[in-house]
Amino acid sequence: MGNNAILALLPICLFTCVIASFNSSTNEYALLALKSQISDPNKILTKNWSRGTSFCNWIGITCGKRHPRVIGLNLANMGLKGTIAREIGNLSFLRSLVISNNNFHGFIPYEIGNLSRLREIDMQHNDLYGPIPTSFGFLANLQNLSLMSNVLNGHIPNQIFNLSSLVKIDVANNSLSGSIPIDIGNNLPKLERIGISMNQIGGSIPPSLGRCRKLQRISLSFNKLSGSIPMEIWNLSELQRLHLAENNLIGSIPNEIGNLLSLQWLELGSNNLTGTIPYSIVNVSNLEILNIDTNNIQGRIPQELGHLSLLKTIDFPVNHLEGEIPESIFNLTNLQHISLAQNKLSGNLPSSINNGLPVLESLYLGGNGLSGEIPSGISKFSKLSTLDLAENSFSGQVPMTLGNLRDLQTLNLQYNQLKNDPSMVELDFLSPLTNCRQLKHLHFGFNSFNGILPKVLGNLSQSVETITGGFCRIKGMIPNEIGNLSNT
Numbered sequence: 001m002g003n004n005a006i007l008a009l010l011p012i013c014l015f016t017c018v019i020a021s022f023n024s025s026t027n028e029y030a031l032l033a034l035k036s037q038i039s040d041p042n043k044i045l046t047k048n049w050s051r052g053t054s055f056c057n058w059i060g061i062t063c064g065k066r067h068p069r070v071i072g073l074n075l076a077n078m079g080l081k082g083t084i085a086r087e088i089g090n091l092s093f094l095r096s097l098v099i100s101n102n103n104f105h106g107f108i109p110y111e112i113g114n115l116s117r118l119r120e121i122d123m124q125h126n127d128l129y130g131p132i133p134t135s136f137g138f139l140a141n142l143q144n145l146s147l148m149s150n151v152l153n154g155h156i157p158n159q160i161f162n163l164s165s166l167v168k169i170d171v172a173n174n175s176l177s178g179s180i181p182i183d184i185g186n187n188l189p190k191l192e193r194i195g196i197s198m199n200q201i202g203g204s205i206p207p208s209l210g211r212c213r214k215l216q217r218i219s220l221s222f223n224k225l226s227g228s229i230p231m232e233i234w235n236l237s238e239l240q241r242l243h244l245a246e247n248n249l250i251g252s253i254p255n256e257i258g259n260l261l262s263l264q265w266l267e268l269g270s271n272n273l274t275g276t277i278p279y280s281i282v283n284v285s286n287l288e289i290l291n292i293d294t295n296n297i298q299g300r301i302p303q304e305l306g307h308l309s310l311l312k313t314i315d316f317p318v319n320h321l322e323g324e325i326p327e328s329i330f331n332l333t334n335l336q337h338i339s340l341a342q343n344k345l346s347g348n349l350p351s352s353i354n355n356g357l358p359v360l361e362s363l364y365l366g367g368n369g370l371s372g373e374i375p376s377g378i379s380k381f382s383k384l385s386t387l388d389l390a391e392n393s394f395s396g397q398v399p400m401t402l403g404n405l406r407d408l409q410t411l412n413l414q415y416n417q418l419k420n421d422p423s424m425v426e427l428d429f430l431s432p433l434t435n436c437r438q439l440k441h442l443h444f445g446f447n448s449f450n451g452i453l454p455k456v457l458g459n460l461s462q463s464v465e466t467i468t469g470g471f472c473r474i475k476g477m478i479p480n481e482i483g484n485l486s487n488t
């Protein structure tokens, strides 16, 4: 190459090289500023982020393909402590910022709002304090924002709900206050998940949320929300999870719940809901978890529930439900948890219970007006670990088959009218329970048992921690063998 050619190229090279190295040195400068405010007990950055090597090779850094500038910063799970340096706002090309599961504290720098290419911010599980910067409202390309499990306070800036690119926003488990803006749904056409659970958000749920047609998950549990659940929510055909538990919501569950064909998980517990469980729930065929505990729901449990074959959890305790327990629910072979405790249910346990439920782990029916005998078929719930039939009017004898429940940990039969086999001197139902090697809690007091405690009581599992059997007309001595139960 001749001298002339070199001279001709020089200005171009000078120009591009200077610009490129200027930007690249800005990036390096910003990263080193970040590092300088971090304490690094695992010596991850200390060893790796050294000036001898290009920052594009540093751990947690992704650079663009064509230029040496940072587009991804991922410091998740490194055990880092410290504050986030405001120089982070100079990583102008950053698209993904992930610092989750560390111990970053202090404020989130306002300068992050300058990173207009950001698509993802994940700062969950740190100790970040103070407000969510209003400058986040400038992040026009932001898709996913997770600030879950920090100690952020103040209001959620309204500007965030104006970012039409948002797909996921999760600010659950902070100390955020204020209310959800009334026009929240006006500009979030792509929103799939919104998580604000475990904060101190008041006010009501805005009907405009129903305009976010792509919503799959709404999590607003553990706040101070009041008013009723807007009808528009029951119209979100892609909704899979609706978590509204532990608020002060009123009103009833409308028939329109039958529109939610994608719904898998409905959590409405600990509110002040009234009305009945609508029959239209039969159409919510993907439902797996149904939780309405601690409300004022009344009426009968619809037989139609028995068509929801994917149900795993039926959690209805502490309501005013009445009538019989529909037989159909004992046909739901995926059920793991049933609680109908503390209602006004009556009648016998259905005979279909005899078919068993192969994966049922807990059955809570205490505090109702159930009567008749305890079906021996309960022993076919082979995975059962909690059986609570207390405070009912069950009569007859305790089935001797309960000893087949090898995983049983808690058996509560107290406050019923159960009897002993009159031909036996001992409380015979206790003998088979020695087969339940996981048994921890056994309560059978306040019944009509009339006999003596068998010696075999001493052969109950060593895991037994509590036994109560008062007011049973139990005669005779407490057997010495009970001393074998070292954990009682």
Ligand SMILES: *[C@@H]1O[C@H](CO)[C@@H](O)[C@H](O)[C@H]1NC(C)=O
Pocket (backbone or CB within 6 Å): 019, 020, 022, 023, 092
């Ligand atoms: C380099 O940074 C400057 C100033 O921040 C900016 O204006 C310019 O677009 C960047 N150029 C390149 C090639 O990165």
Ligand SMILES: *[C@@H]1O[C@H](CO)[C@@H](O)[C@H](O)[C@H]1NC(C)=O
Pocket (backbone or CB within 6 Å): 047, 048, 050, 053, 057, 058, 059, 060
């Ligand atoms: C820094 O970490 C990266 C990724 O683990 C590795 O490839 C690189 O060799 C490390 N550099 C130094 C100087 O340790």
Ligand SMILES: *[C@@H]1O[C@H](CO)[C@@H](O)[C@H](O)[C@H]1NC(C)=O
Pocket (backbone or CB within 6 Å): 026, 029, 087, 089, 090, 111, 114
């Ligand atoms: C970093 O950004 C700030 C503005 O946020 C600017 O004033 C400063 O000059 C930048 N630093 C470098 C080294 O580019």
Ligand SMILES: *[C@@H]1O[C@H](CO)[C@@H](O)[C@H](O)[C@H]1NC(C)=O
Pocket (backbone or CB within 6 Å): 089, 110, 111, 112, 113, 114, 135, 138
């Ligand atoms: C972005 O950076 C510019 C200077 O480069 C500064 O004037 C502006 O305030 C910054 N904006 C935010 C939101 O930090």
Ligand SMILES: *[C@@H]1O[C@H](CO)[C@@H](O)[C@H](O)[C@H]1NC(C)=O
Pocket (backbone or CB within 6 Å): 119, 120, 143, 144, 167, 168
């Ligand atoms: C945002 O989250 C969604 C769902 O988890 C994921 O598919 C997508 O890749 C994420 N986008 C970005 C930019 O991280």
Ligand SMILES: *[C@@H]1O[C@H](CO)[C@@H](O)[C@H](O)[C@H]1NC(C)=O
Pocket (backbone or CB within 6 Å): 126, 127, 149, 150, 151, 173
């Ligand atoms: C909530 O956040 C705190 C830290 O701020 C954490 O210790 C706790 O485990 C989180 N709770 C949940 C349910 O994630």
Ligand SMILES: *[C@@H]1O[C@H](CO)[C@@H](O)[C@H](O)[C@H]1NC(C)=O
Pocket (backbone or CB within 6 Å): 137, 158, 159, 162, 187
């Ligand atoms: C939301 O965006 C619209 C137009 O894009 C604008 O008129 C409005 O002021 C913005 N609202 C907020 C709270 O930023």
Ligand SMILES: *[C@@H]1O[C@H](CO)[C@@H](O)[C@H](O)[C@H]1NC(C)=O
Pocket (backbone or CB within 6 Å): 210, 231, 232, 235
């Ligand atoms: C529910 O959706 C239908 C069709 O998309 C619409 O006509 C109706 O007005 C919506 N109802 C509510 C309460 O949003």
Ligand SMILES: *[C@@H]1O[C@H](CO)[C@@H](O)[C@H](O)[C@H]1NC(C)=O
Pocket (backbone or CB within 6 Å): 248, 250, 272, 274
């Ligand atoms: C529940 O709502 C009823 C009216 O429907 C009201 O009288 C009652 O005080 C509310 N209870 C609670 C705990 O908010």
Ligand SMILES: *[C@@H]1O[C@H](CO)[C@@H](O)[C@H](O)[C@H]1NC(C)=O
Pocket (backbone or CB within 6 Å): 258, 279, 280, 281, 282, 283
């Ligand atoms: C269930 O859905 C079908 C088909 O959309 C409809 O005809 C029926 O009325 C619905 N049942 C209830 C109880 O809402």
Ligand SMILES: *[C@@H]1O[C@H](CO)[C@@H](O)[C@H](O)[C@H]1NC(C)=O
Pocket (backbone or CB within 6 Å): 306, 327, 328, 329, 331, 352
């Ligand atoms: C339970 O299932 C069996 C067998 O599939 C069926 O014959 C019976 O009618 C069902 N019972 C109820 C109450 O749905």
Ligand SMILES: *[C@@H]1O[C@H](CO)[C@@H](O)[C@H](O)[C@H]1NC(C)=O
Pocket (backbone or CB within 6 Å): 455, 456, 459
């Ligand atoms: C208790 O268990 C021991 C050892 O397994 C056995 O020898 C004894 O007969 C049992 N006692 C009763 C009362 O069943």
